[in-house]
Structures are given as structure tokens and as C-alpha cells.
Amino acid sequence: MATDQPSQYDDFLTRVRRISNLQTAGGVLSWDQQVMMPEGGTPARSKQLSTLSALSHELLTDEGMATHLDALESTDLDDDRRAVVRELRREHDRAASVPADLVEEISEATSEALSVWQRAKDEDDFEHFAPTLERLVELKREYAAHIDPDADPYAVLFADYEPYLDLETAERVLERLRERLVPLIEAVEASDVSFESPFSGTYDDETQMALARDVLDTLGYPWERGRLDTAPHPFMSGTQFDARVTTRFKPDEPMDALTAVVHEFGHATYQLGLPDEAYGTPLGRSRDLTVHESQSRLWENHVGRTRAFWDLLAPVVSDHLGDVSSGELFEAANRVYPDNLIRVEADELTYHLHIILRFEIERALVSGDLAVADVPEAWNDKMESYLGVRPETDAEGCLQDIHWAHANFGYFPTYSLGSVLAAQLFAAAERDVGDVEAQVREGDFDTLRDWLREHVHRHGQRYTTPDLVREATGEAYTADYFLDYVEGKYGDLYDL
Template identity: 65%
Template sequence: MATEATADESEAPDAYQELLSNYRRIANVGNASGILSWDQQVMMPEGGTPARAQQLSTLSAVHHDLLVDDEVGDLLDELEGADLDEEQSAVVREVRRKYEREARVPTELVEEISSTSSEALSAWEEAKAEDDFETFEPYLEKLVDLKRQYAEHIDPDADPYEVLFQDYEPYVSLDRAETILEELKETLVPMIEEIRSSETPITTDAFEGTWDAEKQEELSRETLTLLGYDWDRGRLDVSSHPFTSGTQFDARVTTRFDEADPLSSLLSTVHEFGHANYQLGLPDEGYATPLGEARDLSVHESQSRLWENHVGRSEAFWELFLPTVKDHFPDASDVTAREAFESINQVYEDNLIRVEADELTYHLHIVIRFEIERALVSGDLDVSDVPETWNDKYEEYLGVRPETDAEGCLQDIHWSHGNFGYFPTYSLGSVMAAQLYETVEDELGDLDERTRNGDFADLHEWLRENVHQYGKRYETDDLVLEATGEEFTADAFTDYVTEKYGALYDLDSA
């Protein structure tokens, strides 16, 4: 069973085995909270929010209290300087990091953040449906204040936004993340401008029309099966914002359907498959220990963006998958693989929605969110000014201005969870995905032929062997170095987009 001690564990100091036993209880409480959160977003009746807020708040408090218990601190002290192997040292490092951060935060604040987030989720869903930011505003204001308090408790001398960012990416500094975002802006802004003034623009819209949502769901299920999703350990549902939740034994994905835009739901499904595939690839024997948990969000996003962009947006994938699309949608019978490829890689001039953005302007969507939430947390921006600031930045960076809050500052779910500091990991993940995929091709050769044949086994195996199996054994930089032999940089990503979009749009800079 996954919770039994391995041979290595049996040879470890007693304090290590006791620490691991304690951590398993902590992890299982967290995993139970995850199931309740999934249910709230997917299946819970609308009236269930008051009870669910209390349930999640209680579990958050239990999780917190178990983690910061004096026994955990004593065991960590006892293991300081102990003779541990590399994996055991990694477990102690990860538990220590969580313990030291959470021990500084009062249980009452943890409970309040959880209950407020649960209430804010329902308020956000209502506000988005009614296009009314004022419905969500008081909850966002409270969450910003609570998260400032949270950051203050953890490190009163640090930039509060950096403290929050470390919840999602503890081993890449905020300065480094900002540097990578700047590198992306330097590469992408002139490239996007050149594309928009290109003499050979892509105007293909192969999937114009109305596409039945039920058939889109059938297609999404076939997509997951084709890519290798383990249905014995997962499921597909619909939610207002696509997400993945779970463990290596139960990794569930959600998507959403727009009858005017079938490519959006398809790409969302492929994206969430990448997340679930990572969860399912974690070692069973490491369940409820750091060795069976994903290495934070930049790595998690690298897996989803790799499958979405390097596989799902490739011409080879559409040569494989288009016949299946035509089986479900006869109206697409005249579409060619090249037309589908061009449609899914168009750089749009008027896209307002992050999850529907093309591969290039996507990162400007991230920059906007990063700048706004950093200003919110620092106190340089009032919550009431978010809609206008959001719209101004969209006009400045993307040349388009939202007409509604629903397609503007209410489009993402993250702030309703209090997840300030999350957004930069999307761009970090895209950069990492390019570096990983480049290494796979260097080692295995061009993957296009395998994709055309629907053969993803080698890619799965490489990711399992070089990323998934390690859980949190390595810090982020060390994991990238172990997998690729190179330091984590933006070079592979900038090379990839320059080559791909240079060819698509016949750019002089390519």
C-alpha cells in the first residue's frame, strides 16, 4: 500500500519515520479539502456555500494545527544534522519549509482566509454572471487585507507580494521571475507588432460557426483518451473556469464549452490533461509525502503548457486529430490540417480572455495581472480602481479595451481563492515547457512523426522518468538542470516562438 514504509524508510532514524507519519496525516487532510473544493466548483448545489465555507475553514484549521504542532517542530530539531540520504533530506527540507512558514501564522487567520475564500468564490461566480464587479468587490478587498496580514506574519521585513509568490514558487526568486517576464516582453512585443503589420497575415478561421456543446464534450473525452488519460483514476466535468484537482490516485479535470469557439474548450482540455498527467505520474509509493507531490506551480504549468502548445497546437497533432473532429462535426469536412493549424495559432488583435489567448499575447495577459495584483498587495492600487486599471492596461498592452467586467477583471477565478502571486507561474511554466520539449527532441529526435501516428508513449516515458517520478526531491532549478542538463532560462522559449511564428507569418526577424 502507498502508506507503508519503504525499505529506505525502515532504515531511517525513528524521528524521520515519526515525522513522515505526521506529515501523511497533514497531507490527507489537505487532500480531503481539495475534494470539497472540487465539489464546490463542479457539483455542489448553489445553496451549499454557508456550510461548505465552514467545512473548508475547519479543515484548513486542522491542517494548520497539525503542521505547526510542537511535535513536528521537535522532530525537525532532532533531525537537524542527521545522517539522511538524498530523498530523506528532501522530505525534511520540504516539511521544514512548510512548518516554518505556517508556524508564524495564527490559526484564526488561516480559518478566516479559508471561509472568506469560499464565500468569495460564490460571489465571484454571481458577479461574473451578472457582469457586476461591485458584487465581488468587498470580498476581494477583504482577501487582499487578509493576505497582507498573512504575509506580514511570515516575514514582516519582506515584500508582501514576494512572500505570497513563494507559496506557489518557493525556489524561483521573484526577481528572477520578473527578469524572465521582462525577457518575454522584449521578445514578444516587437514580434506581435511585426505580425500585426505582416504582409502575409493568417486570416484562417476554419471553425467558424456554431458547435454543439454536447458534441464538444464527446470530443474532449476522445482527446483525453488519445493523449493517454487514465480514466480509472480521473474524470471530466464542466466548471466555470477549467482546472485540475487531485493526486496520483484521483486526478480530475474540468473544462468549459463555448458553442462559438470549439478550439477554446479543446485547448483547455489538453491543458488540463497536462496537469492531470503530472499528478498521475507521481509515484504511488510517495503518496501523502513530499516525494509524491508535484514540484510547485512553475513545473506544474510546464506540463500543461507543454501538452497544450507543443503538442496540441502543432500541425502534426492536427494531421492526426482532424478526422476525429470531422466525425463529430460534419460541418468541418472541408477543413484541412494546415487550416486547422493556422486557425489555432493565429495571433489575434482583439482577444480579451487569457485562457482563449494565442501563444504569444498570452504572456501580456499575465503581465497585466502580475502588475495589478502586485499593486493591490502593496497598497498602491485600491480594489475599487481595479476595473478601470485593468481596462487601461489592456488598451495599452494589447490594443483592446474590455466593454464589460465579465470579459475584463472578473474573467479569472484566482483572486476569489486569494491566490495572489499565482499568475507569474503560467509564464514561467511556458518557458520551462519549451526547455523540456527541446531536450526531449534532442534526445529522442523530432517528435512530429510520433504525434502524427498518435504515439505519445515515448513522451510520456521521458516526462515520467525526468520530471514526474521525483516529486519534490529536487528544488525547481535543480529539477530543470537534472532533466535538461542546462540552467533554467528563457532561451529555448524565445528560440521556439521566433522559429514557429517567423515561419507562420514570414517575419524578417526569424
């Protein structure tokens, strides 16, 4: 009997949307835990999240899903439906390899880990977090072994965040960045040109929050589909209907919060640009973290660190923080300072050495070549080797990021991979729409946003990452544009 394709596909899509709704509901609970939940809520929240995770896993891996996938793969599907089936086949096969009780255990462990990490960071006490980190590493090793016992476990974990650019590509790009950025940073340090922050006072959270909201207004953030809050670690969470951003404030350096806000706005713009009608399906989901990070880094760096952006924003900043010129803001946004310890506050160049450091440490952790107890020393040694600075506290060292509390081993490379893609996409946009910086100076962010929606956002997961890059830019993924961009930009800024 012939398969009733429309009915079969519709039934399949109903299952897919149920899974998506469970996952996005978990995202809201996770957002609440990091932003608003009272500290004592962790025991209940960890159970809630683990239950949602287990239910999602059961739906994804049950016999009915497998039956649908088998049937649909043998039918003549159009391109969009074939893409949806491709993505669910990949998710199903990986998930079906992992026991449900392990999925639930990982979810509960990561939820519990958040408060442990936060206390350890607040109290500068790595030993408080170490047993939790050791448990998470062991759980993710077990997870990777179930998916592919013969593969490098780190490669398996990396594929959770970047499924279509392999780990060898990531390593090749990171190595190329290290080879070219280290001498560039050294040349900047040796230059007679130096930039300083124009901010000498202290600024309370209320003042900085009002400024951050005005910056988001200027960029065109749709408040009816989002909100701005503070969190220990800036992030964006949500869907095309509700994409929330967070930042954090330092009293003496408001530039950090501003760049974080623009970065998270880039993530939200991608999320909000996904097609409404495809919500709950792969065609309504972001491609992967390399592409997601390309959007945040494009807005943060190729828009938010330009002279045009600060020409436009200087009056807004001055209204909140006191008189400051666009030139001073532009210089502050582009100063290179290798002695900075904090990744999310790092400049555009040294940022990638922070990523490489984390990549090397978590690879060694997952492989068993580095014991959890030795992480602080390994971290500090690499900071000293790569950036010439040694953290005095673990709070400013290996405890600064939230990612390991989420068990997100394999996530960090996507930051640099995304920065590379941002430069390639921005170059393609300028070829199509003209001088984006001139448009920014006039307050026109729609032209760039519309180009990104047309060439990236609206596709969701229709294409694999390499195919999406080629569709958007006409070329294969390459680091050439990024390296040309930073060498040209910082060569001019620092008279190299």
C-alpha cells in the same frame, strides 16, 4: 541517548501523511464546489474547508512536528529523506508564523468568495465582488506580514507558489518576454498572412463534450484515475490516483475547449506521473506551479499546436463537428489575435501580455498602490496599452479569472515561467528521444510522456526547482529556448 532514526522518521512520516490527507480531502471538496455542488451549499462548504485547513495547520505547526524536524535535521539522512525534511521544514516555519485563526479565516473567506465572484461575473457587477476582493487582499497582506514583516509582501505570497525561483527572477523573465514578444506580435499584425477559425456554426455542449472525451482518449488519459467535467474556469485537481480535469464550452468556438482540455491533460499527466508509493509525502507531490504549468503548457503548445497533432486529430474533430482539414485546424490553433479579451482563450504569444497585466495589477493591489475600486479602470487601461483592445464589460475584463476569488495573489507569474520551462524541457526531450512531432503524427504520445516521467514527474519534490531543471535538461533555467521557439515558429507561420 542516540536518536532512533528509523522510528523517528517513521513517526514523522505518519504526521506528514495525515497533513497531506487533510489537504487532499480539502481539494476534493473544493473540486465539488466548483463542479457539482448546488449553489446553496456554500455556507456549509466554507465551514468544512476552513475546519480542514485549521486542522492541517495545527498538525503542521504543533510542538511534535517541530521536535521531529529538529531531531531529524541533526541526523545523517539519505538524499530522499533529507529532501522530505527540507520541504516540511520550510512549510512548518512558514505556517508556524501564521496564527491558526487567520488560516481558518482565509479558508472560509475564499470559499465564500467563489459564489460572490461567480454572481459578479454572471451579472457583470464588479461592485458586488469589490468588498470581497478587498477583504481577501487585506487578509493576504496580514498573512505575508506574519511570515516576514520586513519583506515585500508580494514576494512572500509569490513564494507560496514558486518557493525556489525568487521574485527577481520572475520579474527578469517577464521583462524579457515583454521586450521580445511585443515587437513580434506587432510584426505578426503587420503581416499579410492571416488565419481564421474554420468553425462557422454553433455546437452544443453534448457534442463538444463527446469530442473532448475522444481527444483525451487519443492522448491516453486513464479514465480509471480521472474524469472530465465542466467548470466556470478550467482546472485540474487531484493526486496520482485521481487527477480530474475540467473544461468549458463556447457554442461558436470549439477550439477554445480543445486547447483547454489538452492543457489540463498536461497537468493531469504530471499529477498521475508522481510515484504512487510516495503518496502523502513531498516525494509524491508536484514540485511547484512553475513546473506544473510547464507540463500543461508543454502539452498544450509543443504538442497540441503542432501540425502533426492536427493531422492525427482532424478525423476525430470532423466526426463530431463536420468536415475540417488538419491544415485549417493547425492554422486556427496558431492564429494570433491581440484583440481577444480572455486569457484562457488567448493565443500563444499574446497570452503572456495577459499574464504581465495581471502580475502588475495584483502587485499594486498587495502593495496598496492600487485601490480595489480602481481595478476595472487599471485593467482596461493596461489591456488597451498592451493589446490595443478595451473590454466593454468587467465580466470580460477584471472578473474573468477565478484566481483572486481563491486569494491566489502571486500565482499568475508561474504561467509564463512555466511556458518558458516547457520550451526548455521539450528541447531536452527532443535531444534524447528524437523527433517528437513525428512520433505525435503516428499517435505515439508515450515516448514523450515517459521521458517527462523519468526526468520530471518521478522526482516529486526531491529537488528544488533550479536543481530539477538542471537534472532534467543539463542547464540552468533560461528563457532562451522559449524565445527561440516562438520567434522561429511564428516567423515561419507569418512569413516574417
